[in-house]
Amino acid sequence: MEVLLEFFSRFVDQLQKPVLAFLLAGMVVSAFNSKLRIPEAIYQFCVFMLLMRIGLKGGMAIRDGNFLDMLLPAIFCVLIGIGIVLLGSVTLARLPGIKKDDALATTGLFGAVSGSALAVSMLTLESEGIFFEGWVPALYPFMDIPALITAIILANIHLAKQKSGSHVKVDIMPIIKDCLRGTALTVLIIGVVLGLVTKPDSVYESFFNPLFRGFLSILMLVSGMEAYSRLRELKGVAHWYITYAFLGPLIHGLIGFGFGYIAHLLVGLSPGGVIMLAIIASSNSDISGPPTVRAGIPSANPSVYHGTSTGLGTVAVIALYVPFFLALGGIVFGF
Amino acid sequence: MQLYKTKKVTIITEAVILDNVIKITKELGADGYTVDRVAGKGESGGRFGYDIGGMLSNVRIEIITTEELAKKIATEVEDRYFTNFAGIVYLQNVEVCAKKFCVSG
Numbered sequence: 001m002e003v004l005l006e007f008f009s010r011f012v013d014q015l016q017k018p019v020l021a022f023l024l025a026g027m028v029v030s031a032f033n034s035k036l037r038i039p040e041a042i043y044q045f046c047v048f049m050l051l052m053r054i055g056l057k058g059g060m061a062i063r064d065g066n067f068l069d070m071l072l073p074a075i076f077c078v079l080i081g082i083g084i085v086l087l088g089s090v091t092l093a094r095l096p097g098i099k100k101d102d103a104l105a106t107t108g109l110f111g112a113v114s115g116s117a118l119a120v121s122m123l124t125l126e127s128e129g130i131f132f133e134g135w136v137p138a139l140y141p142f143m144d145i146p147a148l149i150t151a152i153i154l155a156n157i158h159l160a161k162q163k164s165g166s167h168v169k170v171d172i173m174p175i176i177k178d179c180l181r182g183t184a185l186t187v188l189i190i191g192v193v194l195g196l197v198t199k200p201d202s203v204y205e206s207f208f209n210p211l212f213r214g215f216l217s218i219l220m221l222v223s224g225m226e227a228y229s230r231l232r233e234l235k236g237v238a239h240w241y242i243t244y245a246f247l248g249p250l251i252h253g254l255i256g257f258g259f260g261y262i263a264h265l266l267v268g269l270s271p272g273g274v275i276m277l278a279i280i281a282s283s284n285s286d287i288s289g290p291p292t293v294r295a296g297i298p299s300a301n302p303s304v305y306h307g308t309s310t311g312l313g314t315v316a317v318i319a320l321y322v323p324f325f326l327a328l329g330g331i332v333f334g335f
Numbered sequence: 336m337q338l339y340k341t342k343k344v345t346i347i348t349e350a351v352i353l354d355n356v357i358k359i360t361k362e363l364g365a366d367g368y369t370v371d372r373v374a375g376k377g378e379s380g381g382r383f384g385y386d387i388g389g390m391l392s393n394v395r396i397e398i399i400t401t402e403e404l405a406k407k408i409a410t411e412v413e414d415r416y417f418t419n420f421a422g423i424v425y426l427q428n429v430e431v432c433a434k435k436f437c438v439s440g
Contacts, residue, residue: 043387226387287388291351294390298419306390 003331010323019120020319022217026224027315038222046219047287048187050119053208055191056200058138063196070135072267073277076259077142080281084111084252085150088244095240101155105293105300106241108151109309110248112285113140115184116223117317119216121279124322125272130335132272138192140280145179148289152296159299175296182288223286223314230311233303241304245312249282249321256281257328271333278325284313338430342405343397346412347373348422349382350392359415360398360408369397379421393421399431 014020029036062070088107093100118137125132149172156170179185194200234241259281260274269277290306329335346356350372357368373395374383384392398408409424416422 040384222387229386290388290390294349294351295355298416302390306386310387 003327006327006330007324010327014323018217019220022220023224023318026221027228030225030228043219043222046215049215051115051184051187052191053212054137055188056195056204056208057134059192059195061134069267073263073269074139074142076263077139078146080256080259081111081143081147082150085147089154092244097238098240100158101297101300102304104151104155105297105305106308108148108293109289109305110284111147112144112289113280114283114286114314116219117283120318121276121322130272131270132276133270136273136276141185143280145176148292149175155297178292184288227311227315230307234307234311237304241308245308246316249317253278253282253321253325271329275325275329279322282321283317284309286310286314340430342402343399343427343429344405344408346396346424347393349420350389350394352416352420353394356412359411363407364404365398365400371395
């Protein structure tokens with residue numbers, strides 16, 4: 001009960017924050033069929049700014065911190081990423097009327113991570129004055145890549161079985177390369193490396209940090225417009241996906257919170273770090289994941305997974321689960 | 336001015352498989368291509384490339400080559416991709432200035 005009350009007050013807070021307001025505004029704009037288009041170059045630059053900021057902060061935190069502290073949370077991220085997909089493959093994928101490859105593509109995206117949800121949760125924790133280790137958000141590739149790979153492998157095994165048990169061979173390396181070469185991860189990795197080996201503090205303080213909020217709000221507007229368009233694609237898709245889009249992030253986030261709590265006990269991960277890990281686990285990929293899945297599981301229907309993830313999942317995480325896990329953290333750790 | 340008759344193969348398909356299609360044409364022996372981003376509507380619905388990740392972007396790949404290779408590329412791309420991906424491939428007669436495009440091998 002206490003969690004719910006706390007969540008409700010956080011939710012109302014969240015509604016008044018520019019982040020969610022811009023997201024909803026984007027949805028309204030799209031609902032009215034507005035001709036407003038944010039040029040591709042602009043939102044790609046927004047993604048660049050956010051991930052560079054996350055990366056730099058991560059790199060600087062690793063430089064100042066203990067490398068060993070990161071090891072356990074990084075391993076947990078891999079386990080959570082794979083676990084979410086396995087969980088989906090024995091639940092969502094087995095429901096009546098669900099095509100298995102569609103379901104696996106969807107769980108792959110829900111195991112993967114959204115850069116924008118990550119940015120939102122960083123901003124929320126920072127504005128609440130809750131400390132978290134700066135390297136926690138930079139752990140996201142450790143969850144993102146294993147989730148996408150597991151989903152692609154499982155789907156290809158399934159498809160090979162359908163073709164009278166022919167031998168299945170999935171080349172993992174090209175998928176990993178593809179993920180790492182994607183815009184989001186490339187920027188994140190550059191940021192981490194620069195933060196780690198150089199001293200980018202001045203450019204971080206004078207440029208990337210102050211502009212973070214502004215660029216995030218533009219990206220939220222674009223994400224809102226995008227979400228509404230993808231929502232329309234969901235017409236005629238099994239209603240289980242709608243349930244999954246709302247229930248999945250909650251369960252995944254709770255798993256993340258659980259693992260985070262273990263890391264809290266074992267290696268002293270901060271409460272803010274636990275909340276951050278929960279939100280990373282809760283979030284779903286909406287930018288770089290869908291094209292990877294499209295290429296890796298060609299037979300899956302893009303309307304299903306793209307719609308479920310970008311249309312519903314992202315909005316659910318930002319509107320509901322960021323405040324929820326913040327509230328849960330507040331109660332568990334007492335702040 | 337001497338013009339040489341040869342073929343142009345055009346592939347319009349999803350941007351997400353661009354690299355793979357280029358790789359195949361290269362493996363089959365085509366030594367170049369032209370690519371541009373396009374938008375439009377077909378069997379798979381409208382694809383106007385407004386989405387963030389580029390899932391709904393289309394590309395048009397054009398390769399000028401010998402008739403034999405053009406047909407090979409068209410068949411291979413059609414067989415390999417167009418069950419699951421949106422796309423169309425067609426051949427046109429073209430006349431080019433450089434002789435190398437119409438001599439096979």
